[in-house]
Amino acid sequence: MLPRILSQLDPRRRSAPANVTSARIRPEEAFFAIGDIHGCATHLNQLFGLLDEVAHGNEICVFLGDYIDRGPQSREVLLQLYELSQSRPDRVICLMGNHERMLLNFIDDPAGTGLGWLRNGGVATLTSFGIEVPEDAIHSGASVDLARQLEDALPKGLQEWLRVLPKHWSTGNMHCVHAAMSPNRPPEDQRGAVLLWGHPDFFSKPRTDGNIVVHGHTVVRRANLSGGRIALDTGAYLTGRLTAAHLMPGECRFLEARS
Known part of the structure; x- marks a missing residue:
């Protein structure tokens, strides 16, 4: 599992993972999705350690964008993700935020x-x-x-x-983007601006087509699954909490690195 190669971690600070069980979660293979990092390289390295502990061994890592700005370590985050994506392009997906x-x-x-x-x-x-x-x-x-x-x-x-950098990545009925997808359009017919910046109906109108959108961009108190959306931006640069989801058929496990 690739994060183990990179991680230089302090395993003392972590939160217990939360599990969501739902038959609606139907990826074709297990994967990790990582929320907005915003220049928090220390938290990213801690999070890699948590991923190592639960990985089955071959998960794809999908980073949901917003690697830079606001936090103090944007350069470090960019370099780390760039090198990671170059060394394992088959296992690492970095989306544009x-x-x-x-x-x-x-x-x-x-x-x-x-x-x-x-x-x-x-x-x-x-x-x-x-x-x-x-x-x-x-x-x-x-x-x-x-x-x-x-x-x-x-x-x-x-x-x-x-x-x-791509704006979306999909497996099964799971669709990873930075900000949002229009609930009024199928996943394959989305505007790039919506994927990057959001949509006015995204949080008010649940999807009814069986697809689930995994996203960051909008800060939430806790990562959650609701209305066909999995929200993963827990405001690392503000809260000291960087969150990922481990997504497997029928199950979503949230993992959180904390300062």
Whole structure:
């Protein structure tokens, strides 16, 4: 199981896993889904240890996006996931989150559409790459230079990897995305913006087609299965809790690394 290769963990801090049993959970194979990391590399390494303890030995690991911003270790998280996905592309799926999309928008148009990234956690990511951000960067025109510095700081191949991250991954009736799927459309007919940013009916209208959407993006107090949705973003950078789901036919087990 791949996380064991990476983990350098402190097994003392952990929470007891919770189990949800449901015949509706029908993946073709067991897999792990990992919620929004947001620059919390320490929690990610702790979580890998929990996955090791329950793994059957060949699970795919699906990361649901938002690896960067807000937390202090965005660089470390990106490098770790990039190296992991390159070494085992058959077992590691990294989805694009809206924060990865914002970073790329900043590189492409730092003085225009990408400027909002600095207001939404981008400063923490730049700082993690050793880039000093002026306090007035949003208004002073410094963003163009910051984008250049960021491109220079990204390791070879990493920007190209970010640009081709998929927006969804499916097995059986389980559909992993970053933010949401429209409950009004089948899984194979979804708009990319919805997968990254959400949908107004996602939480108010349960799916009725037997499919289950595994997602992050929206912070919840506890990971849960409800209305054809499995929510896994427990706000690691705010709460100190990073959550994953171990999904097997008929069963979902939540695992949580805590600080």
